[in-house]
Amino acid sequence: MSLSRLPGQPGWRIKRVAKMESLILIMHVLVAVAMIGLILLQQGKGAEMGASFGAGSSQTVFGAAGSVGFMTKATAVLAAVFFATSVGLAVFARQHVKTFGVVPEIQAEAKKEVGDVPVAPAASVAPAAGSDVPAAPAK
Numbered sequence: 835m836s837l838s839r840l841p842g843q844p845g846w847r848i849k850r851v852a853k854m855e856s857l858i859l860i861m862h863v864l865v866a867v868a869m870i871g872l873i874l875l876q877q878g879k880g881a882e883m884g885a886s887f888g889a890g891s892s893q894t895v896f897g898a899a900g901s902v903g904f905m906t907k908a909t910a911v912l913a914a915v916f917f918a919t920s921v922g923l924a925v926f927a928r929q930h931v932k933t934f935g936v937v938p939e940i941q942a943e944a945k946k947e948v949g950d951v952p953v954a955p956a957a958s959v960a961p962a963a964g965s966d967v968p969a970a971p972a973k
Contacts, residue, residue, distance in 0.1 A: 855926045862919035869912040876905050 851926070851929075855923070858919050858922045858926070862916065862923060865912050865916045865919060869909060869916060872905055872909045872912065876909070
């Protein structure tokens with residue numbers, strides 16, 4: 835462990851939070867990929883060939899009502915972990931906006947002095963004689 839990461843040293847908390855955020859992000863992506871794989875491996879209800887040709891009874895068309903299999907339980911656990919990592923990433927994003935928000939940057943740019951901007955002369959330009967363009971009414 836380097837000295838810059840010890841408690842009491844400047845920046846140690848930011849590095850720790852950044853590592854935690856990276857760890858949660860990596861876990862979030864891995865859980866998403868695993869969940870996609872498990873969902874694609876599962877057989878859908880009513881996917882049997884006999885159900886499409888009317889061979890099954892009305893109660894078994896939507897799948898047998900029995901115990902929940904391992905794949906379904908694993909998918910439910912992965913979905914819960916995915917939800918938790920999503921909430922965790924949202925909390926980190928909110929803290930990042932509070933700490934490093936964009937509002938001070940916008941206010942600083944608004945306070946910049948523009949300087950003297952030249953104003954265009956207000957010249958009255960009359961249409962050329964014999965032109966089809968009518969003259970503007972006088973004020």
